[in-house]
Amino acid sequence: MTQNEISRLRVINQTIDKVITNQEAAELLNLSERQVIRVKKGVVEEGPAFIIHKNRGRKPKHATLDETRELIIELKQTKYEEANFNHFQELIEEHENIQISYPTVYRILTEAGIKSPKKHRKRKTHHRRKRKPQKGMLVQIDASPHKWIIGSNSFDLHGAIDDATGEIFALHFTPNECMEGYFEIVRQIISNHGIPTSLYCDRHTIFISPKDDKLSLEDQLEGKTVNLTQFGRAMDELGINIIKAYSPQAKGRIERLWGTLQSRLPVEFKIHGITTIEQANTFLAEFIVKYNKKFGVVPEDDTPAFRSLDSNIDLNHILCIKEERTIIEGSAFSYGGRYYQLIKNNKKASALPKAKLTVLTSSKIGVRAMYSNVVYDTKQLEERPKKANFHQAKMKTNKSKPSKNHPWRNNSDKKTTPSFKESLLYEKEDIELDNILKDLFNSTRAWV
Numbered sequence: 165m166t167q168n169e170i171s172r173l174r175v176i177n178q179t180i181d182k183v184i185t186n187q188e189a190a191e192l193l194n195l196s197e198r199q200v201i202r203v204k205k206g207v208v209e210e211g212p213a214f215i216i217h218k219n220r221g222r223k224p225k226h227a228t229l230d231e232t233r234e235l236i237i238e239l240k241q242t243k244y245e246e247a248n249f250n251h252f253q254e255l256i257e258e259h260e261n262i263q264i265s266y267p268t269v270y271r272i273l274t275e276a277g278i279k280s281p282k283k284h285r286k287r288k289t290h291h292r293r294k295r296k297p298q299k300g301m302l303v304q305i306d307a308s309p310h311k312w313i314i315g316s317n318s319f320d321l322h323g324a325i326d327d328a329t330g331e332i333f334a335l336h337f338t339p340n341e342c343m344e345g346y347f348e349i350v351r352q353i354i355s356n357h358g359i360p361t362s363l364y365c366d367r368h369t370i371f372i373s374p375k376d377d378k379l380s381l382e383d384q385l386e387g388k389t390v391n392l393t394q395f396g397r398a399m400d401e402l403g404i405n406i407i408k409a410y411s412p413q414a415k416g417r418i419e420r421l422w423g424t425l426q427s428r429l430p431v432e433f434k435i436h437g438i439t440t441i442e443q444a445n446t447f448l449a450e451f452i453v454k455y456n457k458k459f460g461v462v463p464e465d466d467t468p469a470f471r472s473l474d475s476n477i478d479l480n481h482i483l484c485i486k487e488e489r490t491i492i493e494g495s496a497f498s499y500g501g502r503y504y505q506l507i508k509n510n511k512k513a514s515a516l517p518k519a520k521l522t523v524l525t526s527s528k529i530g531v532r533a534m535y536s537n538v539v540y541d542t543k544q545l546e547e548r549p550k551k552a553n554f555h556q557a558k559m560k561t562n563k564s565k566p567s568k569n570h571p572w573r574n575n576s577d578k579k580t581t582p583s584f585k586e587s588l589l590y591e592k593e594d595i596e597l598d599n600i601l602k603d604l605f606n607s608t609r610a611w612v
Contacts, residue, residue, distance in 0.1 A: 165212075165215065165216060169215045169216060172193055172203070172215055173207070173212050173215045175189050175192050175193055176189065176200070176203055176204050176207050176215070177207070179200065179204055180204060180207065180208065186200045186201060186204070189204075203215070228264065228268060228272065232262065232264070233272050235260075235262070236256065236262065236264070236269065236272050236273070237272065237273065237276045237278070239252075239256060239260065240252055240273055240278055241278070243435075244256070244431060246281065246314065246430055246431050246434070247281075247427075247428075247431045248280050248281055248427050249266070249269060249270050249273060249280045250266060251427060251428050251431065252269065252273075253265075253266045253269045255431070255435070256269075259435065281427075295327055295328050295463070295464070296327045296328045296463075297328060297463060297464040297465040298328055298463060298464075298465045298467060298468060298469040299326055299328045299329050299331075299463050299468040299469065299470075300326065300328075300357060300358065300360045300361060300468045300469040300470040301327070301328060301360070301361045301362070301469040302326075302327040302328070302360075302361065302362050302363075302364055302407070303324050303325070303326055303327065303333060303353065303360045303362070303363050303364065304324065304325050304327060304363075304364045304365075304415045304417055304418040305322070305323070305324045305346065305349060305363055305364070305365050305418070306322075306323060306365065306366065306415065306418045306419070306422070307320045307321065307322045307323070307341040307345060307346075308320065308321050308323070308422040308425070308426070309341070310422075310426050311430070312337070312426075312429055312430055312433065312444065313430065313433050313438065313439060313440075313444065314430050314433070314434055316439070319337060319338065319339050319340070319441060320337070320338055320339070320340055320341045320342075320345065321335060321336070321337055321422075321425065321429075322334075322335070322336045322337075322338065322341070322345035322346055322348065322349050323335045323336075323349065323418065323421065323422075323425075324349045324350075324352075324353055324418075325417055325418045325421050327364070327417060328463040328464070329456075329460050329461055329462070329463050330417065330459055330460055330461050331455075331456040331459075331460040332421070332452045332455055332456060333349075333352065333353045333356070333357060334348075334349035334350075334352035334353050334356075334452075335349070335448045335451075335452060336348040336349050336352070336445060336448070337441045337444050337445050337448075338441075339441070341368075341370075342370075343370050343394060343395055343485075344526070344527060346370060346395060347395070347398070347483040347484075347526070350363075350398075350399075350402075350404075350483060351479060351483055354402075354473055354479060355479075357468070357470050358468070358470025358471055358472050358473070359402055359403065359404060359470060359471040359472070359473055360404060360469070360470060361404070361405065361469050361471075362404065362405040362406070362407050363399065363404055363405070363406050363407065364407045364409060364414075364415055365406065365407070365408065365409065365415075366408075366409050366412070366415070367408055367409070367410070369393065370393060370395050371393060371395055371396060371406060371408070372393065372396070372406075372408060373390045373391060373392070373393055373396075375390045376390050378390075394485050394486065397486065398482050398483055398484075401482050402482060403471070424459075429444075429451070432447070432451060433447070478539075480526065480528045480529050481524055481529070481532075481534075481539055483526065483528075484524045484525060484526035484528070484529060485523075485524070485525045485526065486522050486523070486524055487499070487522070487523045487525075488520055488521070488522055488523075489520070489521055489522075489523050489533075490518060490519070490520060490521075491515050491516065491517055491518065491519045491520075491521055491535070492517060492518075492548070492549070493517055493548075493549045494512070494549030495512055495513050495514060495515040496545060496548070496549045497521060497523070497533065498548075499523050499525075499531065502544055502545075503544070503545040503546075503547065503548055503549070504531060504533070504542040504543065504544055504545065505542060505543045505545055505549070506521075506533055506535060506540040506541075506542060507540060507541040507542060507543050508540055508541070513535075513540055515535055519535070521533050521534060521535040522534040522535075524539065530542075531544075
């Protein structure tokens with residue numbers, strides 16, 4: 165008998181001995197008078213055991229079966245060993261068809277001596293920044309290195325999360341944090357949703373030039389600026405504002421996302437048999453839909469802040485590296501230690517030498533060039549065009565041979581044919597003879 169039951173029995177005995185009334189007992193026990201009378205009658209007829217609850221020692225009808233408890237413990241120790249308790253409850257409901265609540269899972273596993281791999285630290289109280297009111301108004305981007313596939317090496321996951329809804333807009337794996345990875349998540353955002361108003365990022369040199377903070381006040385007053393990075397230039401062309409964060413806590417929404425994904429994605433990859441980056445990138449589209457359905461929230465304003473991309477704009481010609489070069493002979497240019505030629509309709513395009521062009525490079529488009537606001541394909545050359553033409557001319561000269569009837573081949577005419585020097589001598593003698601005749605003619609006229 166518990167202490168509460170002992171106290172209740174003492175009050176009921178006082179009512180039986182008429183020390184206190186039923187109304188006073190009801191006030192002490194926080195029961196109605198009808199309940200006091202019922203308990204009082206039971207104690208008189210059955211004794212003090214009537215106070216003890218009748219279900220004590222019995223197994224509840226809704227209790228988890230022993231077989232289910234053993235299966236849950238076995239699954240947590242084998243198939244879903246790396247999953248945290250919350251994710252584990254979702255997985256066994258989805259893949260094992262075990263309908264059970266999270267508190268029950270927590271109780272079963274903790275009673276079995278199993279601890280969650282995701283330990284909770286004491287949270288520090290801090291001011292939370294209010295969410296943006298519209299979807300697409302502010303998108304946080306970042307990358308996280310981690311051993312995303314269990315048993316493999318570490319590689320980077322680039323991601324973008326909406327500040328208003330907490331929904332994932334894009335995810336992409338690459339071996340390292342790089343500009344191509346960020347270009348890909350921007351491409352996913354624009355393709356699936358539209359052009360966001362602004363991006364919130366850290367001060368990595370992919371986003372911000374290292375010289376950004378080195379301009380003095382005098383330089384800024386004089387109008388001096390720092391050149392944009394390739395990523396910054398692309399965002400400027402798209403009209404997307406870049407906001408710089410000065411601490412990880414400032415972009416806490418995406419930092420917390422990494423904790424969730426580092427806990428969930430490796431387990432999901434293990435379940436689906438994913439072992440390569442390519443397979444993982446293919447799976448991410450399905451995962452994003454499931455994640456947003458579970459964790460996404462409704463924004464304050466239902467009107468999204470995205471802008472649509474102009475149909476005349478090729479996104480691949482913006483999300484790339486752009487560098488300026490000078491055209492040389494043969495509508496060609498030098499880039500990366502190699503020579504390329506402008507191609508239009510599978511033919512060499514015409515371009516003025518010493519004119520400027522912009523080289524566009526990325527894994528999506530290869531090497532292309534923009535000349536006079538027109539984007540051309542390119543063809544790699546083995547050597548500089550001018551040198552190639554010289555060798556071709558030399559080869560043609562060597563191949564041309566005198567005919568059989570040519571005077572050089574006729575030995576009989578060799579003595580009669582004057583040499584080059586002899587022809588010059590004959591020419592000088594003719595000129596002198598001509599001058600003598602002219603003088604004689606002039607003198608004859610004067611005499612007449």
